Amino acid sequence: MKPIRAILFDSGEVLMRPIAPADAPPEQPWRKYFPGPNFEAMVHAKYPGIKLDGLDGAILLGMEELDRLHTQPIWTPEEEVGHFDEFYRILLDALGVSDPGLAHELARDRVYEPEIEPYPDALEILDRLHDSGLVMGVLSEAWPSLELNYSRLGLRDYFEAFIISANHGILKDDPKLFSIAQSRMNVPAEETLFLDDWAPYVQIAIDCGFQGAVVARDPGVPRTEGLPYITDLTEVEELALQ
Template sequence: MTESALCAVLFDSGGVLMQPIGGRWNPRADFEQTVLSHAPGITPQQFAAAIAVGDRFMSEAPGTPDFDSYHRVILGELGIDASDALLAELTRPVEPTAFLETFPDVLPTLQELRRRGVRMAVVSDAWPELPELHSSLGISDFFEAYAISAVLECRKPDPRMYHHASSALGLEPAQCLFIDDDPALVEAAIALGYAGRALRRTDGGEPCDVPSITTLGELLSLFAH
């Protein structure tokens, strides 16, 4: 089966569909302000060092840890008691548009893909709330299925992540195009029989071992009008 037989796109989320306002995914943009309300005097340098420890915790975890576990690691590094009240405040509901935004090319590309009858799903290393975040950003209705690491208890490049999405669509891997901003994860999808493109918005054209695009709009050339 060739790329002419493609009928679905499986999207990564962060770095492909949405980005954090201010450039940081985790912890949330209001993390420092919330912690300081409980423990005044923490310096920016202390926050930076503790957040780096939290980043290592996330990268080394076999799955996607829950927010409380992640916050406990950072708070522990800061020497702050991770009380139930503080943990609850760090995850209190806020409007996602206060800290997340879609890339400019996302909505027009999704709209055109849907107009052309292309089916779509999401494959993301993320927390269970991802569909709700997408809903607040106005894009969740485009996706028929979500493969989320915290739900499936595995992370890309585990084959279960990719297969969950294509199976939910009732399609074979070769009928699906996988898009991610990490070329290694695209390479893993290709090895499983999916078509793939690495989205490289800002890399300056550095060499890439898998087919790549610089904007989501380039996907439209792979699907008939």
């Protein structure tokens, strides 16, 4: 195994966490980010008596549309608002509310209001890894506002490359995204460590020639045999600087 010269991070559940996470089972960490931290307050402000019993199913319907729209490359937060307009329109319809205006308000809140924060161990580790001379990048199945959030938090400059799946119109299970990441990092895949909280993505990275490890911050996450696991970012130094 070659020495590590670069680290490619997933964002959610590796470097970042939602400010106000929704309840989510360990095997569905993405669910923490939906329907968004201000959704219930904004909906109840306009429809005080609305029942949200069917919210989980409504989110899944909206996610089907987001996945379909993800095949259309977008680069700006305003384009992202358009995608989330559709997501919230479908979600509200499933809850019995037809209100395009509210859907648009929810979409803009989702895109432009802060909703993520770094894990406590992220800042210190990023500083140390950066000072060690390692090349660092982010590869995330996300939308353009993610980079905006990193800039807002003062973290964007840590990373040589920032690869967002929506910019390329492909989901993270497509090996093409890892090829794009390797090109942007300008370090051979076999000298790059990829970190993700989702084991299948780590396996794809390994199949593409990267080194890889699963970040399992939640001890309840089922483990995939044959893949290395770490429980927090302090262990990254042991992998990268050994």
